[in-house]
Amino acid sequence: MAVTGGPADGLDRAKLLAARYKAAEARPYLASALYALTVVVSQQVRTMAVDRYWRCYVAPDFVEATDVEELAGVWIHEAAHLLRDHHGRADRLPAADQRDRLRVNIAQDCEINDDLVSDGLRLPEGRMEPRMFGLPEGGLFEEYLPGIPATSLHPVDCGSGAHGVPVPWDLGEKGGEGVAGLGPVEAEALRRQTAQAVRAHRRSRGSVPAGWRRWAEEVLEPTVDWRKALTGAVREAAAWAGGAVDYTYRRPSRRTPALGGRVVLPSLRRPLPRVAIVVDTSGSMGEDDLAAALAEVSGVLREVGVGGNRVAVLACDADVHAVARVTAVDQVELAGGGGTDMTVGIRNALAAPEPPNIVVVLTDGYTPWPPEPVSCRLIVVLIGEDAPQPPDWAETVRITPTR
Template sequence: MTADGPRAPAYEEAVRARIAAARLWAAHRAPYLASAVFALNPVILEPALDEDTGAPVADPQFRAFPADTRWNLYVEPGTALATPVEEAGWWMLHQVGHLVRGHAARSPVRPAPGQEVGPAAGVVRDEEAHRWNQAADAEINDDLEAEDLRGPAGVVSPAELGLPANRTAEEYVPMIDVLAQAMDRGGRALAEAIDCGSAVDGQERTYEGGGCGEGLTQLDRELLERSIAAGIQDRISARSEVPSGWRRWAEERVRPSVNWRARLGATVRRGLSTVAGQVDFSYRRPSRRVGAYTDIVPPSMVRAVPDTVLVIDTSGSVTRDVLSRLLAEVSGIIESVAGPHRRLRAFCCDVRPYPVQVVRRASDIELAGGGGTDMRAGIAAAMALRPRPDLVIVLTDGETPWPEQRPAAHVVVCLIGDGGHAPDWASVARIPADVPPRVPAKGES
């Protein structure tokens, strides 16, 4: 005992010194993430001690220095003392990547009630959680490699796996699935089963909580992320090198919020007006610019009403309630431009398109589907219609492959939620995941 209370274990001072050195190394190698590295709150866990020497014994289950969503970094003493400073610093940058990019909020993992996950749970993590962890690791490690920061042995590396660079975790999941299945047939594992904690999937581990680490509040995290994004933008303005993944994140993070309804309306109207501007000659209504003494009847110029087709993502990741409300929004915009009671063709699509529906109102569309997601099939079906549409509006969460080439029609993508992506050749409107009910405009029923 000391005058101030119980004496700290002999190893604790050495562990804290190792963590401090790792922080400095990480901040020096990635200065644009320095504030995030120093925001991590180390929580030193109870170690397993060697029976003969009393020294902490390394636990490989904690080799990734797992973190939780409150920015607590869980440090197992034996593992920390056995890990070189550079490797511990690399894991800090890795965990900052999970936290700042919101992998826990984006996670598709939904464990059964009462199921425990993680290294201390005594159960094997399910395959979905393991694959999401690997895909999220690939998204982060890609940018670390761009800084010439190679990860420890056994971690997922897009470059070493031959995967394309600069993709999101959602895009890496199916790629890694294919590689893992191929390697399983050869009797090998794709990579080691490394657990990064609840920072990657939002599912609390048994070693978390218990008052051992308070971490950051929601406001603290919000302010920290804004500071990081502003710092990255400053480096970009000064022409300093920043990996493309962090550039993309910072651009999205500091992008000013806009009224999504105004954005959606402007995007759809722009698509409609672009198509409607394609005028042509017609003899159905003779031109009024005809001389009194001529037998020649010239055609008039007409502006066709845009023929619009909806492609609706009805995979399991998009709720029917959100789709119904978004359909009402889009339908109202189309009617305001093209007039009421126009014919509207629509496809529901998950991994395949369902039969085309021809309706007068979006509320008449019967939603069908619920499997995987492949909007390429829906767009191809829309372009195969006759007459071919002038405008294709795709309602999706963006977790889908897209056609490599621009279709012949103008395409507007309504992206639901904060995830997913749209192709460069499409016009895009980002829609919140929780679409509030539409208030009818004056004169609407």
């Protein structure tokens, strides 16, 4: 991309571009992102900064005072803000945090710099790292933010492409001639292209830092928000079950008066679904995981509007040990600890006098399953990243409970 300005602005272009070339040569999987940045000369920035349109604002004095190797590290640092969508993630922070752009920027620098330093890159003195605040390495900036003091002596500002807050030197969405920048669709395509390059480089050479590997896998195979997925699955199943309307005489049809009271017509009703939760209490299941997962499912059911005596909980390993209709999680008895067969629990739930419309199974997946689809909606909540996949006809949500 272009470098704005001319000789009169005092920028040592040869040095700056040599540093970018060095960065791209040393980390070829980041080359596309580095060369996508449009350089804008600015006397208002202290070092280098980016906006969300992939413009890189550069202070001529900083370039002059910094050697090429450190400049290469800064190039990668600024590109990392954009590749990791720091401005987009900052936009989702609580309003109070968004207003403190300095703290946000420091937390973001901590997320980036521990990866860069461990990768052997040189950065200028005064760089932010997690250890400066007593924080562990390898975290995300959202995790670091609570540990960053409200006031700080480190005046960093990597621009609105990092913390998301407009700054005086920003050129805005349209920019100007030669500095149009990238739109959100182009930026997302560039992130995916870079992530694919990271994956390809790792497979061919195996020398990609852990932080970049994690980022690339998340871009190419994003983690699903399992709470939303679980809520959506239960809500859809409840709506499906509620679609089985029935007739009732408890509230006569509104058409009855038209018949002069001689005939009473029934009205249609939409019954609330009955739900059975089959909890895997075999020896492979941790009690903390079970309690956390059960609490999540109970919360989802309350949100959907299913509760009270319409929810039955079955504790099951290779046999059903406890069946109860509960109104609170602490009423559940998680008995068991033996082998595993969720088929037994599912069949027991369906054999109830009032069989459920929805069965939710909480399990680590190491269990036999019914050989064919059951007579209700089955939602399998898999606990753990490595849990085996259940049959295709079961709706599946993978969760990782917070301990």
